[in-house]
Amino acid sequence: MDLKTLTFIVVGATFALYIGIAFWARASSTGEFYVAGKGIHPVANGMATAADWMSAASFISMAGLIAFLGYDASVYLMGWTGGYVLLALLLAPYLRKFGKFTVPEFIGDRYYSRAARLVAVVCLITASITYVIGQMKGVGVAFGRFLEVPFEIGVMVGMGIVFIYAVLGGMKGITYTQIAQYCVLIFAYTVPAIFIALNLTGNPIPQIGLGSSMADGSGVSLLDKLDMIVTDLGFAAYTAQKGTSLNIFLLTLSLMIGTAGLPHVIVRFFTVPKVADARVSAGWALVFIAILYTTAPAVGAMARLNLMNTIQTGEVGAVDGNLVYEERPDWFRNWETTGLLKFEDKNGDGRIQYYNDKDVAFAARAEGFGWKGNEMVKVDRDIMVLANPEIAKLPNWVIALVAAGGLAAALSTAAGLLLAISSAVSHDLLKGMIVPNISEKKELLASRIAMAGAILLAGYLGMNPPGFAAQVVALAFGLAASSIFPALMMGIFNKKMNRDGAIAGMLTGLISTLVYIFWFKGWFFVPGTEMSANSPDNWFMGISPESFGAVGALLNFAVAIVVSKVTAPPPEDIQHLVEDIRVPKGAAAAVDH
Amino acid sequence: MALDTPPLGLTMSENKNRQDYWKANLRLVAWCLSIWFVVSYLFGIILVDQLNAISLGGYELGFWFAQQGSMYVFVVLIFFYAYRMNKLDKKFGVHED
Known part of the structure; x- marks a missing residue:
């Protein structure tokens, strides 16, 4: 079949x-x-x-x-x-x-x-x-x-x-x-x-x-x-x-x-x-x-x-050390048709050279072998699991x-x-x-x-x-980390956390994380609107936009605690609610709709 | 917090019992999170180079913690916490029926 x-x-x-x-x-x-x-x-x-x-x-x-x-x-x-x-x-x-x-x-x-x-x-x-x-x-x-x-x-x-x-x-x-x-x-x-x-x-x-x-x-x-x-x-x-x-x-x-x-x-x-x-x-x-x-x-x-061994079949730099393109395996051909794997014979020797041409020292050595740049111009990461059985x-x-x-x-x-x-x-x-x-x-x-x-x-x-x-996946995690998690955690572990503190904290976490991500990736991801190029030299203390959710969460905690100290404490029934969720007993009687 | 008025329907001693239960829980959580931090952030990230000098079979130890060991410890930690909390629930008489 x-x-x-x-x-x-x-x-x-x-x-x-x-x-x-x-x-x-x-x-x-x-x-x-x-x-x-x-x-x-x-x-x-x-x-x-x-x-x-x-x-x-x-x-x-x-x-x-x-x-x-x-x-x-x-x-x-x-x-x-x-x-x-x-x-x-x-x-x-x-x-x-x-x-x-x-x-x-x-x-x-x-x-x-x-x-x-x-x-x-x-x-x-x-x-x-x-x-x-x-x-x-x-x-x-x-x-x-x-x-x-x-x-x-x-x-x-x-x-x-x-x-x-x-x-x-x-x-x-x-x-x-x-x-x-x-x-x-x-x-x-x-x-x-x-x-x-x-x-x-x-x-x-x-x-x-x-x-x-x-x-x-x-x-x-x-x-x-x-x-x-x-x-x-x-x-x-x-x-x-x-x-x-x-x-x-x-x-x-x-x-x-x-x-x-x-x-x-x-x-x-x-x-x-x-x-x-x-x-x-x-x-x-x-x-x-x-x-x-x-x-x-x-x-x-x-x-x-497996990928490296398939392409580099012999010694690096040897004339017959690389896979002949016409002899490539079937899975290689299959994935080429999807465009997720791409080869370009830059030095015209009919063999595939796959190496890091961004590494200055090695690129110089490669030139000595007659290599003219990395010839695997595209290797999509996503094909690894799907191509594995083949x-x-x-x-x-x-x-x-x-x-x-x-x-x-x-x-x-x-x-x-x-x-x-x-x-x-x-x-x-x-x-x-x-x-x-x-x-x-x-x-x-x-x-x-x-x-x-x-x-x-x-x-x-x-x-x-x-x-x-x-x-946006970075955004999803950033939002959950900087707004939702701290609000939930303080709701359980800090009985005195009040409305004003929680809202101020959530907004601080949310806005600081959003702004940091948009700053480097463009406002609402619109290309060209970024305030600064998205590179490690420009990042605040070397923190990438994807990593900022943890900082947003810390800001959330800090602002919430300060605000809750200077505003009215939560009503007594809310404090009792918190005490009640801390003990398992009585869960069966928890309010059902 | 022991000076707070107890929630409706609770005597002072029941309230004291709840506070003690909560303190015991917080101690357990602090222990578990320390281990959580040590295996992932300390062994897998901060001390990874130092630990890589030691090998575990074909693995370097720091690399092993980052890609294998930390996850095994996480699983054990959750079951350990669940087991100890069940005991605490019974000890303080706050378990579900």
Whole structure:
């Protein structure tokens, strides 16, 4: 059977499974729609959270980033997992005890202020929409490469599938579908990794293989070998640090705080039956996430090694040391047709030279070999995971599985984000501010309409991505880190934190982070409006715009505490509310709508 | 904070019990976050060069903490915290029914 038919069958089967689950798990009340009736087992919730969290970026892009950044990509590994420690220790159990439906609802009640709730809604919707655009784009790309259907059709099919199970099932349908999606995506990610690790090191466990010796009998460890190969071609050593320590530190911190402050992740901990379940469920979520995140460094390093070895077949500088272009492998040809891999024979010798021509010393040496510049003019990072099974010569069914895994990762994250958006609209804006005495049936209908609207908007933006689509991810994390996380944390840990302090803090964090990002990337990302070129020399103390969320959060904390000291303390009933959410007892009696 | 009026329906001693529970929780959180900081920021970033002088199989130790070890510790930390909090909940009698 050819690859295309096989891929259609595997992807079709997974989609049928998701829709089947949606009909089985329909939501009949707002409680089921928003938080799955608070009846999800903590292990199941952990698995669903993992699928919710791991997006197209985690599945497709992260290993590629690691392959080309080496050690510096550790910021993503530590940043996107360490946030769960903050969630489990500082937020999840208390928000579950509070017992409501949404993140803005907590902020509004805790700070007895509609304005605070509105600020939270704005942050939530901005962060979630920017995120969902990327997912829709990922769906379109996966369809385009593997099923050879046009990008727009791919996005529409994706929208249709999400529409069925998210609108019908709400959080309940989404949760059970996400569990199935987790199984598909983790299987698709680890199977090729196991084969490649076995192939290169003789050890089937990628996490151990990465720290093992090469299976070629040389006795050299894989990472040493990789360092040797890349430095021989003028690239920076794989395991060496390239960025400044301060920037790496702050970026890791921003990603951690941002992760803990992203509303679509937090709301998952509202779905478990008990406070104690919320704590342990965060642990399970991280177990399921770590299975992929600890495999990714092996996938990245091994993919880089395979790529370098494929092209540099012999000694550097030897006449026959480089791959003859006409003899390139099939996967090379396949990816050339997508335009994500590009070769240009600059010195006309019919062989491929892939090296770092930006390194002055090595470029001079290369000239001595008769090389006239790096000939791999484009190597898109995103192809690493997708091309991996082909590079390792794995059977077609594994490649079909990777396509289904990429789609599962994108769809599960999109559904979680869409739910966060629709509940912010129907519960926080409509019921919370505009029509407080709306009936439950009408609210449920409104949330379904909001969800449908959000899907259409996301699909439209996925097909017509604004020019800034790639940059807004930094914005999503920056916003969550600098505005939402500090407000939530102080709401629980600082009983005297009041309305004025919280609002001043949120606005300070929000505005300082936005201004810093816009300063270097253009106001609202409009090209040409940046105040200063986006380069390390211009950054304040060498802090990149992506890393500024942590600084914004610090400013938020500082301003909030100062303002709360000079304004009236929160009313007594609010202080008692805080004392009450600090103890698990009585969670069953928490206010239900 | 012990001087604050207790929330409605709580006696002074119940209130004192809640304050003690909260203090014990804060101590545990502080310990766990110290470990969280040490394995990621200290071992994985600040001291990475020094630790890279030590090898762990084919890994340099600092690199291992940054790309593997910190994540394993994070997982263990959350379960450890959940386990200890369940014990604290019972000890102070504030657990759910």
